[in-house]
Structure formats: structure tokens, C-alpha cells
Amino acid sequence: MNIARTLPSLLVLGGIWGLTPSLAKTAMAAGVPGLGFGFWAALGSATLLGLICRARGIAIPVSRIHLRYYAGAGFAGFAMANLVAYTSLKHIPAGFFALLMPLVPMLTVIGAALLGQERLNTRSVLGTALGFAGVALAMAPGAALPDPALIGWALFAALCPACYAASNLIGVQWAPRDTQPVAAAAGTLVAAALFMAVLGVAMGQFHIPGDAETRGDALIPLQAVMTAVAYMLYFRLLVTAGSVVTSQSGYIVTIMGVIWGAIIFSERMGPLTLPAAALVFAGLWLVTNRR
Template identity: 60%
Template sequence: MPLARHIPALLILGVVWGLTPSIVKAAMAGGFAPLGFAFWGAFGSALILSVLCAKRRLAIPLDRPHLVQYAASGFSGFALANFAGYTALQHIPAGFFALLVPLSPILTVLGAAALGMDRLTPARITGTLLGFLGVALAMAPGAALPDAGLLGWALLAAITPVGFAISNIVASRLAPRGTDALVLATGALYAAAFFIAIFGVLMGQVHWPGAIGWRVEWLIPFQAALTAFAYLLYFRLIAATGSVITSQTGYIVTIAGVLWGAALFGERMGWLALPAALLVFAGLWLVTSRR
């Protein structure tokens, strides 16, 4: 069974991505501008993967199909998603953000069905409704969102799984056949850094290394290394299993994100967070399971 064979990689990817909201939250608290931190995370990880490409003597193609894939994946799955997520994480708990992640595979299946890449069944429709109901419950008082006044920031954060879903479909549909996953990841991250740099200049969120002190700046290489590793693993899973199985990391990201938030920031969720998470997981299972 394809999923069983790739469970270790899915677990590792989920734990790494589950840590990301806490790293971002720490960076924002330390004085980073959201787009400034996002740019160096993307550019730094692209440089790391470029070194790996050079060692393996892999060229990064710059023909039109590859550039389209780089741009679409980098913009949706990194630039757009991280702009929304990094900005919102200045205000919302990392654990709540982690509860939004399973919307990505749910939206992935819906998007794939709309494009004729997959089939929409009654079970998947039910799962979609359960997933959105779970997220709505997580935003209620006494759940994962501590204050109703943060609802606007929560809705902004919800753009992140939309970007991830678009990236899942793009990676599966547009990736040129035969291109190494390492090359695809590298190109997408350079494209992401390009778009974020433009947004950062326009919004006045350019960050120069050393501007806020190295007690916080060490998060840049740390995040870059994690992003490089996660993106490489993500593209390898996409190539090996497709977007639906890769989307199963949503379970692990949510659990890991809640645990990281509790361990690093002492976040505690209300009693409604558990039924909210169960609804989201039930929806995710119905949407992505197959007969």
C-alpha cells in the first residue's frame, strides 16, 4: 500500500511543518517583519538546495514549462501562504494556526475534482462540510482562538491552506515529467523569494541581516534549513505518491503544531478545541480516503 510505505516520510514532514508556526511566532516576537523573515527563509533554503543540485550536477531548467511551474508553486504555496500566515501569527496562537492546516488537503481534493483530476463523492462532500465546521468551531470562544476579536486575523490565516492546496495541485499537474524533485523544489523557492521580495519592498518590510541582533537572527538559517529539507521531502512525496497521499501530513502537522505551541509558548486551548479537531480529522479522512 503506497501510504504505508511512505508513513515515515509523512511523519517527519508533518513534525517539521508543525514546528514552523512556532518558529515564525518567535521571529515576529523578536522584531522580524513578516515578509522580511519569509524572504530570507525562502532565499536561504533555495541557496541550500542549489548547493545540493551542484553536488549532484543537476541543472535548473529555465524553459517556459519549468518557469511556469516554479512561479505557480512558489507564489501559491510559499509567497501567498506565508504572507497570510506570517502576518496572522503575530496575533493568533500557533496551535490554532495548526488546526487550519487540514483544510489544505480538503481543498486539494475539491480543486482536483473541479479540474477533472479526481472524483467528488458524497463522502467527500460530507467530509468537506465536517472540515469547515471543525474550523468554524475552533474559532468559537472556548476553543482554539482565545479572543473573538482575533477573528479577522484568523480569517487571514485561513488563506494559508488555500495557498497550500493550490500548490499541491500545481505540483501534481504542472510539474514537467522527468524533472528531479530537488530541482523543482529549488526553482519554486527562488520564485517564492522573488515574489516575497517584491511584496516586501512595496509594503516596507525589507529586512537586512543583523538589523535586530543575532540573538534572534539565528532563526533565519534555522528556518532556511528546515524549509529546504521540508520542501525537498514534499516534492519527493508528490512525485512518489501524488498530491492526495502527500496531503495526509495534515494530520501530523496539526497535532505537532499544537504540541509545539504548548511546549514553546505555553499555549492552552479551550475544551471546544478537541471536538473541533475531531471534526476536522473526520472531514479529512472522509475527503482523502479511498475504497
């Protein structure tokens, strides 16, 4: 399956993931704690996917192998990633955060090489170097980071793509075979909701709907539906198109993230943002297009 046939799914997936940071930032500004927002989004989307599985007669496997996979992917790819994202988004622009997302496939390639899953080649090394150079340029004065004093938060935010990359590696190492994509997504989100609940209670960020402004609580069901759609598309693309094609959504995530940040928060990027994004995209292209 090629890019042209999967383009609609990639556009929807990238659009959702590009909008999510801005929605979370809006909800937090309205008084919804970040971890509480993530918990209800995960629980709501897990419920929706569970209902879809029930309607289709699809069982959600609960063997030891499946539970290990749900726990690993839910913890690294959702709970820890969102903990980093929601904490850092209080301080950095949503558009800058979007520029970090193409690091996911680059870090995945490095991790896969360290784990012996695949070999590094010249394109991967060069692409990863260009990607990191682009992110470094985005942190420079006159780029996507408005204040040099925010570099510490920017570096902390870079842990988010590292969490997603860890989730990808877990998917390669632990993913059980012959599991329906919608069932895998539902199981992963149930585990994610449990982790988010524990983290929210432990850090004093558990949220009871009604304790924040109406506009903040109103974004929770929207995010739940978006998360359910994104996870269904993500797991289906992995099965039908493979990880390389699926990773092309990184271009769309970055573009839409910058656009949504400009629309919702009136974020204005400096003149160095364009060359920074060009470096990031060049690195992403080298890493994900190996032919």
C-alpha cells in the same frame, strides 16, 4: 507505496511544517519582519538545494514550462501563503493556525472538481463539510481561539490553506514531467525568494540581518535548513507515494503545531478544541482515504 513505508518522511515533513508557525512567530516577536523572515528562509533553502543539485550533477531546468511552474508554485504556495501566515500569526495562536492546515486537501479536492480534474463524491463532500465544521468550532468561545474579537484574523488566516491548495492545483496542471524532485524544489524556492523580496520591499518588511534581536536572526538559518528538507521530502513523496499519501502529513502538522504552540508560547486550548480537532481529522480522513 503505503503509509508504513513512508511514515518516517511524513513524520519529519509534518514536524517541520508544524514547527514553522511557532518559529516565525518567535522571530517576529524578536523584531524580524514576517516577509523578511520568509525571504531569507526561501533564499537560504534555495541555495542549499542548488548546491545539492550541483553536487549530484542535476540540472535545474529553465524552459518556459518549468519557469511557469516555478513561478506559479512559488507565488501561491510560498509567497502568498506566507504573507497570510505571517500577518495573521501576529494576532492568533500558533496552535489554532495548525488546525487550519488540514483544510488544504479538502480545498484541493473542491478546486480539482471545479477545474474538471476529478469528480466530487459523497466522501469528499462529507469530509469537507466536517473539516469546515471543525474549524468553525475551533473559533467558538472555549476552543482554540482565545478571544472572539480575533475571528476576523482567524478568517484571514484561513486564506493560507487556500493558497496551498492553489499550489497543489498548479502542480497538477503545470507540473513538467521527468523533473528531479530536488530540482523542482530548488526552482520553486528561487521563484519564491524573488516574490518575497518584491513583497517585502513593497510593504516595508524587507529585513537586513543584524537589525533585529540575535535570537530572531538566529532562527533564519534554522528555518532555511528546515524549509530545504521539507521541500525535498514533499516533492519526493509526491513522486514516489502520490498526493493522497503525502496529504496524510496534515494530521502530523496539526498535532505538532498545537504541541509546539503549547511548549514555546504556553498556549492553552479550551475544552472544545478536542472535538474541533476530531471533526477536522474525520474530514481529512474521508477526503484523503477514498478506498
